[in-house]
Amino acid sequence: MRTKATTVDAYRLIHEGILALARAERQGFRIDIEYCEKKRESLTRKIAHNQQRVEDTKLYRRWAHIYGTKTNIYSNHQLARILYQVLKIEPPKMTEKGVEGATDEESLAQIDMPELKLILQMRKLVKIRDTYLGAFIRESNDGWIHPVFHLHTVRSYRSSSSDPNFQNIPKRDAEAMEICRRAIYPRLGHMLVEMDFASLEVMISACYHKDPTMLKYLRDKQSDMHADMAAQIFKMETIDRSLPSHYILRQAAKNGFVFPQFYGDYYGNNAVGIASWVELPQSRWKKGQGILLPDGSSISDHLMMNGLHSYNQFVEHMKGVEESFWGQRFTRYNQWRKAWVKKYRRLGYLEMLTGFTFSGVMRKNEIINYPMQGTAFHCLLYTFIELDKMMRDEGWDSRLVGQIHDSILMDVHPEELPRVEQAIRMIVKEMLPAAWKWIIVPLDVEIERYEIDQPWVKKG
DNA sequence: GGAACTCGCCAC
DNA sequence: AAACGTGGCGAGTTCC
Numbered sequence: 001m002r003t004k005a006t007t008v009d010a011y012r013l014i015h016e017g018i019l020a021l022a023r024a025e026r027q028g029f030r031i032d033i034e035y036c037e038k039k040r041e042s043l044t045r046k047i048a049h050n051q052q053r054v055e056d057t058k059l060y061r062r063w064a065h066i067y068g069t070k071t072n073i074y075s076n077h078q079l080a081r082i083l084y085q086v087l088k089i090e091p092p093k094m095t096e097k098g099v100e101g102a103t104d105e106e107s108l109a110q111i112d113m114p115e116l117k118l119i120l121q122m123r124k125l126v127k128i129r130d131t132y133l134g135a136f137i138r139e140s141n142d143g144w145i146h147p148v149f150h151l152h153t154v155r156s157y158r159s160s161s162s163d164p165n166f167q168n169i170p171k172r173d174a175e176a177m178e179i180c181r182r183a184i185y186p187r188l189g190h191m192l193v194e195m196d197f198a199s200l201e202v203m204i205s206a207c208y209h210k211d212p213t214m215l216k217y218l219r220d221k222q223s224d225m226h227a228d229m230a231a232q233i234f235k236m237e238t239i240d241r242s243l244p245s246h247y248i249l250r251q252a253a254k255n256g257f258v259f260p261q262f263y264g265d266y267y268g269n270n271a272v273g274i275a276s277w278v279e280l281p282q283s284r285w286k287k288g289q290g291i292l293l294p295d296g297s298s299i300s301d302h303l304m305m306n307g308l309h310s311y312n313q314f315v316e317h318m319k320g321v322e323e324s325f326w327g328q329r330f331t332r333y334n335q336w337r338k339a340w341v342k343k344y345r346r347l348g349y350l351e352m353l354t355g356f357t358f359s360g361v362m363r364k365n366e367i368i369n370y371p372m373q374g375t376a377f378h379c380l381l382y383t384f385i386e387l388d389k390m391m392r393d394e395g396w397d398s399r400l401v402g403q404i405h406d407s408i409l410m411d412v413h414p415e416e417l418p419r420v421e422q423a424i425r426m427i428v429k430e431m432l433p434a435a436w437k438w439i440i441v442p443l444d445v446e447i448e449r450y451e452i453d454q455p456w457v458k459k460g
Numbered sequence: 461g462g463a464a465c466t467c468g469c470c471a472c
Numbered sequence: 473a474a475a476c477g478t479g480g481c482g483a484g485t486t487c488c
Binding site: 072074075076077078126127130131134135150153154155156158159160161162163164165167168259260261262263264265266267268269364365366368369370372373374377405 | 474475476477478479480481482483484485
């Protein structure tokens with residue numbers, strides 16, 4: 001029996017969630033303002049130096065000739081006009097809304113002009129300085145920051161955060177991550193601890209569609225969906241994750257195909273992404289192109305030996321991969337998607353397993369994605385609420401600091417660490433599946449510990 | 461001089 | 473036939 005929740009259950013979750021999040025907001029976290037200000041100054045010097053180098057280029061002289069005193073090298077609109085109208089470069093891509101050529105990183109990287117690298121470098125530094133360090137300084141009071149968490153703003157019933165946004169602090173770019181997270185500290189004598197759900201959205205999607213192949217992937221730790229897809233995409237027998245080059249192939253399959261497909265993307269875009277992951281050009285291929293494989297050959301050698309001689313042939317191949325992905329591998333999942341959209345068109349609204357109703361004019365991808373996103377977040381919120389209860393019941397000195405959709409950041413007293421970790425595992429592995437019977441997959445978490453009295457930065 | 465818009469970019 | 477989901481925010485620009 002998989003009992004679905006009601007609107008009253010949904011209401012209770014939001015009600016308790018708001019209270020738990022409000023308590024976390026009141027706690028907040030420590031911030032090293034002196035560091036932020038020093039770093040902001042050093043970034044400003046670096047940016048000015050960079051700016052000087054831009055001003056010494058031929059591109060800038062053309063630019064200044066046209067715009068005179070209005071010249072602003074931070075203006076993408078001006079840059080677009082110089083590149084695509086004055087210099088008549090063919091725009092690699094257009095912007096979303098405007099009729100202008102795009103000047104985002106992806107586009108500029110495709111134009112062979114060294115000046116643009118300087119502009120991109122400047123953009124990155126300005127982003128770190130103004131969006132993150134600037135916000136920390138602006139939002140801090142006596143060395144404390146209290147980000148706000150909202151439960152009423154997001155169409156999919158996820159959360160959002162503001163003042164400052166705690167949910168988009170850099171993580172993937174090592175330099176940006178280091179600079180921004182070095183500002184964030186636990187209370188004196190405490191340590192930051194972060195818990196992350198493992199593949200939460202995919203786990204939750206399986207609770208909706210119950211696809212047997214997907215359930216096997218999620219229940220059997222030996223199986224590896226992304227490795228299997230990498231093998232199919234790159235026409236290889238097996239993928240050995242311990243080999244660095246095979247690991248890249250797996251990452252390419254995961255981030256360039258599997259996840260975009262789950263969000264509703266199609267093979268044409270996937271081919272672009274995968275080619276860039278493995279460094280292959282969008283043209284006819286030659287020997288020795290792209291990333292190197294363990295036997296010393298390159299990925300282009302391997303694909304050409306297997307009948308793919310050009311990017312165009314690869315796109316056709318990806319079309320077939322997509323067809324087999326939904327038609328053979330995840331048949332049941334695909335049937336669910338179709339039925340789910342049909343149900344929306346019949347009723348005009350849909351319900352999540354957590355009891356939330358969503359309606360209004362929606363596109364196909366929204367109809368399919370909202371329940372996964374929302375429900376996954378509700379697992380996190382349940383965990384957050386229960387942790388908050390235990391913390392107060394047992395009078396912990398440890399505290400909840402914030403939440404990022406499928407992860408929680410805590411400020412932990414070192415002596416309480418074993419209890420905190422035990423509590424997290426108990427909530428996620430026992431209480432949650434007991435409370436929500438529709439959870440038919442093994443939910444799991446990773447727990448990351450940072451050093452006592454040290455900032456939110458991994459020891460490398 | 462501020463509101464609203466666009467673009468770009470950070471997170472999941 | 474069509475073609476990637478959810479946010480927040482800074483800067484530039486345009487409009488009133």
